[in-house]
Amino acid sequence: MEDEDNLAQTSSGALWKNNLxxxxxxxxxxxxxxxxxxxxxxxxxxxxxxxxxxxxxxxEDLLKEAGEGAxxxxxxxxxxxxxxxxxxxxxxxxxxxxxxxxxHYVGEKRFDNLHDLVxxxxxxxxxxxxxxxxxxxxxxxxxxxxxxxxxxNKSVEKSKQGVQRAHSFAQQTFKMQYCDYCRNFLWGLVQxxxxxxxxxxxxxxxxxxxALMDCQPExxxxxRIFAIDLTTLCIAHKIGIPIVVSSCIRExxxxxxxxxGIYRVSASHExxxxxxxxxxSQHNVNxxxxxxxxxxxxxxxxxxxxxxxxxxxxxxxxxxxxAYTTTTTTNNNHDRTRALRKALHDLCETNSRTxxxxxxxxxxxxxxxxxxxxxxxxxxxIFSPTLFCTGNTPALPQQQHMLLHFLILNPNLxxxxx
Amino acid sequence: MKEKYKVAVIGPxxxxxxxxxxxxxxxxxxxxxxxxxxxTYKKSFFCGGAHVDLEIVDTAGKEHFPGMLDRYIxxxxxxxxxxxxxxxxxxxxxxxxxxxxxxIRGPIGIARMLVGAQCxxxxxxxxxxxxxxxxxxxxxxxxxxxxxxxxxxxxxFDELVAQMRYxxxxxxxxxxxxxxxxxxxxxxxxxxxxxxxxxxKESWCCFM
Numbered sequence: 001m002e003d004e005d006n007l008a009q010t011s012s013g014a015l016w017k018n019n020l021x022x023x024x025x026x027x028x029x030x031x032x033x034x035x036x037x038x039x040x041x042x043x044x045x046x047x048x049x050x051x052x053x054x055x056x057x058x059x060e061d062l063l064k065e066a067g068e069g070a071x072x073x074x075x076x077x078x079x080x081x082x083x084x085x086x087x088x089x090x091x092x093x094x095x096x097x098x099x100x101x102x103x104h105y106v107g108e109k110r111f112d113n114l115h116d117l118v119x120x121x122x123x124x125x126x127x128x129x130x131x132x133x134x135x136x137x138x139x140x141x142x143x144x145x146x147x148x149x150x151x152x153n154k155s156v157e158k159s160k161q162g163v164q165r166a167h168s169f170a171q172q173t174f175k176m177q178y179c180d181y182c183r184n185f186l187w188g189l190v191q192x193x194x195x196x197x198x199x200x201x202x203x204x205x206x207x208x209x210x211a212l213m214d215c216q217p218e219x220x221x222x223x224r225i226f227a228i229d230l231t232t233l234c235i236a237h238k239i240g241i242p243i244v245v246s247s248c249i250r251e252x253x254x255x256x257x258x259x260x261g262i263y264r265v266s267a268s269h270e271x272x273x274x275x276x277x278x279x280x281s282q283h284n285v286n287x288x289x290x291x292x293x294x295x296x297x298x299x300x301x302x303x304x305x306x307x308x309x310x311x312x313x314x315x316x317x318x319x320x321x322x323a324y325t326t327t328t329t330t331n332n333n334h335d336r337t338r339a340l341r342k343a344l345h346d347l348c349e350t351n352s353r354t355x356x357x358x359x360x361x362x363x364x365x366x367x368x369x370x371x372x373x374x375x376x377x378x379x380x381x382i383f384s385p386t387l388f389c390t391g392n393t394p395a396l397p398q399q400q401h402m403l404l405h406f407l408i409l410n411p412n413l414x415x416x417x418x
Numbered sequence: 419m420k421e422k423y424k425v426a427v428i429g430p431x432x433x434x435x436x437x438x439x440x441x442x443x444x445x446x447x448x449x450x451x452x453x454x455x456x457x458t459y460k461k462s463f464f465c466g467g468a469h470v471d472l473e474i475v476d477t478a479g480k481e482h483f484p485g486m487l488d489r490y491i492x493x494x495x496x497x498x499x500x501x502x503x504x505x506x507x508x509x510x511x512x513x514x515x516x517x518x519x520x521x522i523r524g525p526i527g528i529a530r531m532l533v534g535a536q537c538x539x540x541x542x543x544x545x546x547x548x549x550x551x552x553x554x555x556x557x558x559x560x561x562x563x564x565x566x567x568x569x570x571x572x573x574x575f576d577e578l579v580a581q582m583r584y585x586x587x588x589x590x591x592x593x594x595x596x597x598x599x600x601x602x603x604x605x606x607x608x609x610x611x612x613x614x615x616x617x618x619k620e621s622w623c624c625f626m
Contacts, residue, residue, distance in 0.1 A: 076455070084455055094481040097456035107485025108492075124484035188484075 015148060016178045019134075020127060021185035027126035028069035028089065030118035033062050035072070043083075045100055049073050049114060056095070063088040071118045073098060087118055089125055109191050120189035127187045138182045139206050149180040149201050153216055164213040165231070167196035174202065181207035198222060198232055225279040227306040231350045241354045243284060248300035249361045251287040257364065258371040259293055263382055267298030275299050301386055310389035311355055312347065317388045319343040324403045340406070341413050349417050355387070359411035366408065380404035421470040423582050425575075426490045428515055429500035430508040431479035434535040437565035438500065439476045442575055447566050453480045463572075465579045472575065487515075491522045496529035496578045501549075503562060504539040509548065516556045529581035530558040533574055537562035 032049045039052040051059070053075045063070045063086060076082035076097075085098040085106060096106045103110035104117050111117040128135070144150060172195040177186045179193065181203045186192035195202045198217035217236040222228060225244060233242055256262050272295055278285045287296055304311060312320070323339035347355065362383065366376040384400040407413065427435045432451065440448050443459045459474045477490055491497075499515055501508040512532070519530065532553040534544065546562060553560030559577055563570040 079457065092481075094483075095453075095455045096478075096481065096483045096486070105489075106483040108489050109485055121483055128484070 015151075015183060016185075017183045018178075018185060020131060020187050021176075023127050023130055024123050024185065024187045027123045030087075030115050030122060031066055031068075031070045032115065033066055033070050033072040043100075045104070046073055046083075046114075053077065059086045060093045063093050069118075069122055071114070073114070085114070085118070087121070089122060090129065109188075111190065116189055123188055138184055139204070139210060142182050142207070142210070144181075144210075144212065147181050148178075148183060149211075150214075152180075153214075165198075165215040165217075165235075166213045167201055167208070167211055167215040168198055169194040169201075169203075169208045170197050172202070177202050179203045179207050181211060196221075198236070219283070223280070225283060226276050226303060227308065229308055230311075230354060231348060234350045237283070241350070241357050242303070244279060244303045245300065245354055245357060247285070247287055248296050248303075249357060251290075251296045252293065252300075253361065253364060256293040256297070257368045260371070260373050262293070262365060262372045262374055263297045263301070263379060264374060265294045265297075267292065267295040271295045272298050272302055276302065301382075304386045310387060311351055311358075312388045313351075314389045314391045316343060316346050317390060319346065321399060321403060324406065325399065336406075337410065337413060340410075341415070344414050347414075352414055353417055356411055356414040356416075358383075358387070359407055359414065362408045363411055376405050376408045377401070380408055421468065421579075421583075422473070423470060423495045423579065424473045424475065424493065425496045425498060425578060426475045426477060426494035427498045427500060428477050428487070428490060429479055429498075429533075430502075430505075430511045433479065433500050433502035433505060433508045434565055435479060435498075435500050436476050438498075438533070438535060438563065438571060438574075439474055441565040441568055441571045443474065445568075447568075454478050463575070465576050466583070470579055472579070487518060488522060491519050496531075496582050498531055498533055498574065498578065500533045500535050501544070502536045502539075503534045503544045503546075503549075504536050504541045506543040509534075509544045509552075512552065513556075516558075520556075526557065527585060529578050529585060530556075531574055531578055531581075532556070532558055532560045534560070534562040536564065536566075537569065538564040538566050 033051075034048040035051045037052070039050060042050050042052070049071065050073045051062075055077060059072060059074050062072060066088070068088060068090075071085065071087035074084050074086060076084050083098045085096045087094050087096075099105050101110075103112060104114055105111065106117065106121070109117075109120065111120070171191050172193060173190045174186055174192050174195075177192065178184065179186055180201050184204070186202070186204060193202060193204045194208045196215055198221055199215045200218060200221050201208075201211065201215065203211065217232045219236045222232055222236040225233065225242070230242060234240065237243065239246075252262065271290070271292070275285060275287075275290065275295070276299070290296055320340060320343045323343045324336065327336035327339055344352070362376070362379050365372065365374055366379055369375040369378075380401045380403075384397075384404040387404065388400055390400065427439055429435055431453065436454050436457070437448050439457075439459055440446060443461045454476055456478055457476045459476065460471065461474065462469055462471050475490065475494065478486075497519060499512055501512050503509075516530070519528065532549060534546070534549045549560050549562065559581070561570050561574050561577070563574060565571060
C-alpha cells in the first residue's frame, strides 16, 4: 500500500483514475424501513427490516415514501419459506429473491448483514448505470507498459529473473483500492476484485484475465519461509538459494564436519519446530546459538521435506534415472556424465542452484568421512528420499541411492546459473 | 439412481419464460403478466426411456441484481435461452447471454438451447431463419415454441435432457479412457454433436 501511495505522488497526479470512486460516493445509501408491528415466526437472521407477509404493492408504497436506497424484506406469497428483498433505485422498486446459507446473498457475493448487501448492490447498480460504457472499454484500452504494475516494477531495482510466472489471483475485499492494470477504482463494498497472493497485483476480475505472466513475488506477500515454492520464495527475497539452505550449510561446515554421524543422528523435534517458527516469522535466524548441530541438520532436512514439490521433480528424476541406468553397463563415465548433464538441464533455475549447493556441501561432508563416519554412500541413503520425487512407483531404492551417490561425487554436473 | 438435472431459464423481460415453464410443469397457460422474481419448479418426467427429475429455475428477466446472472449460470446444468419472436429487442439481447455463459462455463460442452417464444403471435419481428442462424453461430439447437398452444414445449425439455445425457456419457467415456490408458474409444451414445444438432433442426421446422 505504501509503495502505491508513493507512486501516486511521485508520478504525475493522473496515475490513478478516480472517476469511478467519485461515482461510488454519489451512489444512494441504504435506508432500512423498520417494521413497527410484531411479527411471529420471524426468521432469526432478519431484524427490523422484516415485514412478514405484506404484498408487493404495500411494499412499494412503503419504499416510495422513504425514497432512494430504502429497503425491506418480505415473505413471498407464492412460495413457502422464500423471502424477497425489496429496494428502491432510481425511482423503481426492485424485488429479488433473498438467500441465506450462513451469509446473505442475492448474486454471487456473500454478506454478513443485509445493510452491506444493499449498499454494495446500490453502488454496483449506480456505477453500472452511469458508467457501463466506460467500464466495458476501460480494460480494452489499457497499454500494459503504462500500467501501474509495470511502472512500479521498473522503478524498483529488482533481481530480475527471466522466469515467466503466472499471477495467483484470489478474490479479495479491499478497503480503498485502484486497479494495477487499468488504474481505475475498484468499486463496491466487498470482493471488488482480485489480488495476486504472491506479488500483491490488485485488479478488477476482468482486468486480471488480461494480465501477463510477469508476476514478481514480494517478501511482504510471501509470508512463510517453509513450505513455499522455491522460485516464489527466492524471487520474493531476491536471493539465489533459500536462506534456510544456505545458513544451515554454512553452520554445518563451520562446526559440524567432524561430528560423528552428522545428518544421521536424529534431532529434537521440538527444537526444530521452534527454529521453523522463528524463520517463518523473522525470515532469518542466527544458527550459531543453536547448541546441537544435529538440530541444524534436521532443520535442513525438514525444509526439503516440506517443499510443496521436491527439489528434483518427477520428470527430471525420471530422466536422470534413465540416463544413469542406461549407461551403467557400458561403464563409460564420459557417456554417463553427458547424459546426466542433459537431464539436469530441465531443472528450473532456482532448484538447480539449490541442488548444486547441497551436493557440493554433501561432497565436503563426505570428505571428512574418516572422522564423521558419513561416506557419500551413507549420505545418499539419507538424502535421496528427500531430494527426489520418485512418483507412485518408486524404482529400486538402491538405484536412487546410487544415482545420488554419483551426483554427490560430481556436483559440477548441475548447470551453473548466475 | 435417478437422473437429476438443473435447468435455468434465462432471457429478457416479458418474453414468456414463466408461461413456458408453467405449461411444461402444470400444463396450463398463465394469462396475467406478473414479473418473476425467481421461482424454482420441480418436475419428474419420462424421456428417452427413463425418468428424470428436473429442477427448473425460472429467473427474473426484468430486474437484475449485480452478480445474479452469474450465479444462475454457475449453478445450472442446462440453459434455455428465451426470446420472443414478436420482440426484436429481446432477440438482440440474447447474444450477450450466450457470451456470458461461454465466458463462465466455456464455449462448448454445456447443454444450451435457443428458444423463440410466442410463435403463435401475429406480430412477427424475428424470422425463423434469424433464430436458426444465431443458433448455428453459437452452436446450439433451436426451436420456436408457443406456450399458449402448447407447441414444442415438451420437445425443448426433451432435447435439453438428451443433450445433458450425451454430455454426461461423453464425460464418462473420457474418464474411463484415461483411466485404463489404452485409448480404447467406447461407443458414443448417439451421433456426433454436429450431426446431432443438424438432425434436430431439420425435424423442427416451424409449423405456421
